[in-house]
Amino acid sequence: MTALISLRGVQKYYGTYHALRGIDLDIKAGEFFSLLGPSGCGKTTLLRTIAGFEGLSDGTLKIDGKDMSGVPANLRPTNMVFQSYAIFPHLSVAENVAFGLRKSSMSKKEKSAAVKEALDMVGLGGFGGRASHALSGGQRQRVALARALILKPKVLLLDEPLSALDKKMREQMQVELIRLQRQVGITFILVTHDQEEALVMSDRIAVMFEGEIGQMDDPETLYRAPNSRRVAEFIGKMNFLTGVVTTDGGTVSVDVAGLGRAELPASQVPQGTVPGKVSIGIRPETLAILFDGETTQRRVVDATVSEVVYYGDMTYYDVRIAGVESALTISMKNLIGRPVLDVGAKTKVIWDERSLVLLPA
Numbered sequence: 001m002t003a004l005i006s007l008r009g010v011q012k013y014y015g016t017y018h019a020l021r022g023i024d025l026d027i028k029a030g031e032f033f034s035l036l037g038p039s040g041c042g043k044t045t046l047l048r049t050i051a052g053f054e055g056l057s058d059g060t061l062k063i064d065g066k067d068m069s070g071v072p073a074n075l076r077p078t079n080m081v082f083q084s085y086a087i088f089p090h091l092s093v094a095e096n097v098a099f100g101l102r103k104s105s106m107s108k109k110e111k112s113a114a115v116k117e118a119l120d121m122v123g124l125g126g127f128g129g130r131a132s133h134a135l136s137g138g139q140r141q142r143v144a145l146a147r148a149l150i151l152k153p154k155v156l157l158l159d160e161p162l163s164a165l166d167k168k169m170r171e172q173m174q175v176e177l178i179r180l181q182r183q184v185g186i187t188f189i190l191v192t193h194d195q196e197e198a199l200v201m202s203d204r205i206a207v208m209f210e211g212e213i214g215q216m217d218d219p220e221t222l223y224r225a226p227n228s229r230r231v232a233e234f235i236g237k238m239n240f241l242t243g244v245v246t247t248d249g250g251t252v253s254v255d256v257a258g259l260g261r262a263e264l265p266a267s268q269v270p271q272g273t274v275p276g277k278v279s280i281g282i283r284p285e286t287l288a289i290l291f292d293g294e295t296t297q298r299r300v301v302d303a304t305v306s307e308v309v310y311y312g313d314m315t316y317y318d319v320r321i322a323g324v325e326s327a328l329t330i331s332m333k334n335l336i337g338r339p340v341l342d343v344g345a346k347t348k349v350i351w352d353e354r355s356l357v358l359l360p361a
């Protein structure tokens with residue numbers, strides 16, 4: 001597999017500030033790839049170096065096999081959609097989209113056909129004559145997309161494109177962006193600080209911290225098998241416990257403080273696991289409350305409810321367990337006939353060795 005975009009040892013300094021600290025990255029043609037991380041981790045800087053708006057301090061960037069050093073942004077096979085959309089309010093929707101073609105040698109007729117195609121693609125067919133200043137946030141976003149897509153770039157770079165939209169609109173646009181990306185087959189690189197957005201949309205995600213990539217994987221692997229505590233903390237909710245690993249031949253066991261001892265299935269044992277202290281992650285949805293009248297074959301431990309947060313479809317419980325340092329969070333579906341427990345309720349918590357995520361201590 002040859003990568004469409006390939007970065008090796010990329011470093012970026014702003015004066016003395018070290019913004020990118022050795023980025024190695026291969027992005028495949030047709031991939032929906034996300035750069036995810038907290039504010040200031042360098043994801044926008046990385047996107048801008050791919051676009052050609054920032055130079056590299058060191059390392060190499062190749063797109064489609066060609067070294068990009070010295071190649072200006074407008075000569076790269078990339079196009080960027082900005083957070084602010086940069087829609088010209090005095091131009092119509094069609095004129096805004098056609099702006100992308102201003103340097104093209106297409107005839108007027110070809111241009112107007114291309115504009116129509118781009119507007120149809122983003123669900124704005126028939127909106128060409130509209131005034132741009134009267135558009136909703138979601139419509140402006142679509143115009144910006146159409147303007148970027150009309151140039152048929154190999155790579156579309158998206159810098160937090162949905163962050164200005166309300167929650168409902170954002171969720172709708174996420175689904176539409178995925179559909180659009182599959183339809184046009186262009187490689188999308190999305191910058192976002194919203195982990196849910198990255199999980200929903202991406203084929204693969206690079207999680208960045210302080211100028212470095214902490215982990216790069218498909219969404220399911222990232223969620224199920226984070227390789228460090230900071231990745232585990234950044235993606236979804238995670239409880240952390242302490243434990244001690246022991247090995248005996250091929251079997252790896254872990255003694256989890258407050259819960260007990262369990263033999264780990266091979267799939268739960270990260271490479272390079274050695275005996276000794278570990279940090280253990282447990283997702284809230286992989287624990288469960290054992291409600292009165294229910295039974296289980298799985299392991300249970302006594303607990304006391306210390307906090308209850310009701311979400312309608314779900315309830316999040318914090319519970320205290322003897323020997324566990326901090327409260328554990330458990331998410332439960334509010335099924336028919338299942339009560340919502342009160343703070344102070346004595347209950348039992350079900351746990352399973354398959355949900356233990358071993359992390360470096």
Ligand code: ATP
Pocket residue numbers: 014017019037038039040041042043044045046193
């Ligand atoms: P955010 O989500 O807040 O946009 P980010 O992960 O995209 O964050 P960047 O915008 O890439 O982060 O910035 C990374 C670091 O580099 C930040 O500390 C920022 O202040 C710094 N930085 C970015 N651009 C410049 C610049 N032109 N000059 C100096 N420092 C900069």
